[in-house]
Amino acid sequence: xxxxxxxxxxxxxxGDPREGTAPPADRWLLIEHPGPWGRxxxxxxxxxxxxxxxxxxxxxxxxxxxxxxxxxxxxVRSGAARRWFRVDSRPGHEEIRAGSFGTDADLVAALAAPGxxxxxxxxxxxxxxxxxxxxxxxxxxxxxxxxxxxxxxTWECSHVGGCRFAPVLVLLPHGYTLGGVPPPDAVRIVxxxxxxxxxxxxxxxxxxxxxxxxxxxxHARAATGATGVDAVxxxxxxxxxxxxxxxTLADPDCTVLLRERHVAAGRPLTCAATTNGWLRRFxxxxxxxxxxxxxxx
Numbered sequence: 001x002x003x004x005x006x007x008x009x010x011x012x013x014x015g016d017p018r019e020g021t022a023p024p025a026d027r028w029l030l031i032e033h034p035g036p037w038g039r040x041x042x043x044x045x046x047x048x049x050x051x052x053x054x055x056x057x058x059x060x061x062x063x064x065x066x067x068x069x070x071x072x073x074x075x076v077r078s079g080a081a082r083r084w085f086r087v088d089s090r091p092g093h094e095e096i097r098a099g100s101f102g103t104d105a106d107l108v109a110a111l112a113a114p115g116x117x118x119x120x121x122x123x124x125x126x127x128x129x130x131x132x133x134x135x136x137x138x139x140x141x142x143x144x145x146x147x148x149x150x151x152x153x154t155w156e157c158s159h160v161g162g163c164r165f166a167p168v169l170v171l172l173p174h175g176y177t178l179g180g181v182p183p184p185d186a187v188r189i190v191x192x193x194x195x196x197x198x199x200x201x202x203x204x205x206x207x208x209x210x211x212x213x214x215x216x217x218x219h220a221r222a223a224t225g226a227t228g229v230d231a232v233x234x235x236x237x238x239x240x241x242x243x244x245x246x247x248t249l250a251d252p253d254c255t256v257l258l259r260e261r262h263v264a265a266g267r268p269l270t271c272a273a274t275t276n277g278w279l280r281r282f283x284x285x286x287x288x289x290x291x292x293x294x295x296x297x
Contacts, residue, residue, distance in 0.1 A: 006133060006134045006137070006271055007132065007134055007163060007164045007166075007268065007269060007270050007271045007273075008134035008138060008163065008164050008165065008166040008167075008180070009134075010164070010267055011164035011165060011269075012180060014265075014267075016164065016165075016265075016279060017279075017281055017282075018165060018178075018179050018180070018202070018203065018204045018205075019203070019204065019205060019214060019215045019218035019219075019282065020204075020205055020211040020212065020214045020215035020218070020280060020282050021162050021165065021177075021179070021204045021205060021211070021214075021280075022161075022162075022175070022176075022177035022204045022205030022206060022207045022209075022211075022214055023065070023160060023161035023162065023177070023207055024063065024207060024208075024210075025063065025064060025065040025089060025175055025207035025208065026062065026063035026064060026088075026089060026090050026207075026208045027062050027063065027064035027065075027086070027087060027088050027089060027090075028064060028065050028066075028067060028085070028086070028087040028089065028172065028175075029055065029058070029059070029064060029065070029066045029067070029084065029085070029086055029087075029110070029111070030067050030068075030069045030083075030084060030085040030086075030087065030122075030124075030155070030157070031045075031066065031067070031068050031069065031082070031084055031107065032068075032069055032070065032082035032083040032084065033045055033068040033069070033070060033082070034070045034071075035068075035070055036130075037068055037128055037130060037131075037158050038130060039130045039131055041067075041068045041128065041131075041158035041159060042055065042056070042066055042068070042158075045068060047104055047107070048104050050104075051104040051107060051108055054108045054111070055107070055108070055111070058111045065207075067124070067157050067158050067160070068157065068158040069085075069124065069155040069156065069157045069158075070155065070156050071147070071151075071154075071155065071156070072125075072127075072140065072143040072144050072146075072147040072154060072155075072156050073144070073147075080100075081100035081101060081102050082100060082101055082102075083098060083099070083100055083101075084098065084099055084100070084101055084107065084110045084115075085097070085098045085118065085122065085172075086098075086110060086111070086113075086115060087122075087172050087173050087175075088173060089172065089173055089174060089175030089206070089207055089208045090208050091206075091208060091209075091230075091233065091234070094173040094174055095117065095173055096117070096118040096121075096122060096172060096173050097113075097114065097115035097116065097117060097118065098115050098116055098117075098118045099113055099115040099116065120152070120153055120194070121153060121171060121172055121173065121174075121190075121193060121194055122153050122154075122155065122171075122172040122173075123146055123150070123153055123154050123155070123169060123170070123171055123172070123190050123193075124155050124156075124157040124160070124169070124170040124172065125139050125140075125142050125143035125146065125154070125155070125156055125157065125167060125168070125169055125170075126139050126156075126157055126158070126159060126160040126163075126166065126167070126168040126170075127139035127140045127143055127156035127157070128157070128158045128159045131158070131159040131163065131272075132159075132163035132166070132270050132271050132272060133271050134163055134164070134166035134271055135159070135163055135166050135167070135168065137166075138166040138167040139156065139166055139167040139168065140156065141167070141183055142167040142169065142181060142183050142186055143155075143156045143167075144183075145183035145184075145186055145187060146186050146187060146190060149187045149190070149191075150187075150190065153190075157170070160177065162177075162179060162204065163269075163270045163271070164269050164270065165179025165180055165204060166179070166180075167179075167180070167181060167183075169181050169186065169189070169202075170207075171190070171193050174206060174229055175206050175207035175208050176193070176198060176203060176205075176206050176207075176229070177203075177204045177205060177206070177207060178199075178202040178203055178204060179202060179204050180202060181202045185199070185202075189202070193229065196228060196229050196230075197227040197228060197229065198221075198227055198228070198229055199227075200218065200221040200222065200227065203218065203221075205217070205218070209234060210237060211260075211280065211282070212237055212245035212247060212258055212260065212282060213234045213237050213247050215258055215282035216232075216234075216237075216245070216247035216249065216256035216258060216282075217232045217234070217247075217249065219256050219258075219284050219287055220232040220249050220254040220256055220287065223254070223287050223289065224252050224254060224289060226251075226252060228251075230251070231251050231252070232249045232250075232251065232252070232254060233249060233250045233251050234247065234248075234249060235248040235249060235250050236248040240257070243259050243260050243261065244257065244258065244259055244260070244285075245257070245258045245259075245260060245282070246258075252289060253289065253290055254287065254288070254289050254290075255287070255288050255290070256284070256286075256287050257284075257285040257286040257287070258282045258283065258284060258285060259282070259283040259285055260280065260281070260282055260283075261280070261281045261282075261283065262278050262279070262280055262281075263278060263279050263281055264276065264278055264279075265277045265278055265279050
């Protein structure tokens with residue numbers, strides 16, 4: 001494993017595009033676990049093999065992510081049962097349900113339990129240092145800044161994806177994923193999210209959308225100035241040829257034509273990687289702020 005320069009600093013210097021890089025997740029199961037976390041957080045969590053199998057099976061069937069969470073600073077709530085949160089991030093279905101567990105059986109039951117509805121959003125910051133040092137070095141600073149302003153809604157979390165964009169911030173229930181957010185800006189970003197708006201500058205995308213739709217929303221927000229959390233709603237995603245995508249959006253109406261490319265990065269993309277990786281890029285070919293479909297050149 002390399003010690004310096006770290007992957008997130010190299011990515012920042014190279015200007016790696018963030019758009020279209022949010023990891024896939026229609027739903028989430030967040031499990032309070034104070035750590036330490038192994039490189040593979042779930043399988044090395046100390047949960048029984050049967051429990052891990054049940055959680056993984058649910059995740060595969062639901063298009064979900066099972067993620068360990070803890071309070072910044074690894075504060076352990078003495079004597080309290082640990083919390084779980086089940087989150088629906090699909091457009092039009094956004095919801096957070098919560099409960100507590102004391103045994104593995106309680107945790108498996110949480111997959112279908114009604115739980116209690118959580119009104120306020122949650123913010124997760126990846127701080128999984130054993131998966132990538134950048135997430136610990138940069139993520140914990142960001143989590144501490146957010147926790148100072150909103151201790152109830154802020155959690156450190158295990159690996160999200162895209163370590164080179166550390167610190168990685170996830171806004172739930174929508175599943176908006178941001179990368180490289182400076183701690184001084186983070187409190188404002190979370191406050192704006194609670195008020196229903198987004199700062200598109202740091203936005204990687206929404207986890208419940210395919211990469212091409214994430215990238216199309218990025219370009220549409222830039223062109224129209226739309227900042228609402230429910231703006232530029234995806235109506236249709238169509239593949240055009242082998243590498244093209246036509247994405248139709250609404251609120252406001254917009255049609256975006258993209259070309260997808262895979263390009264060599266010329267460097268390893270994580271601190272643990274030993275070989276050079278590749279990047280997915282979405283080139284903007286055409287964008288129209290009406291429903292007139294653009295044609296490939």
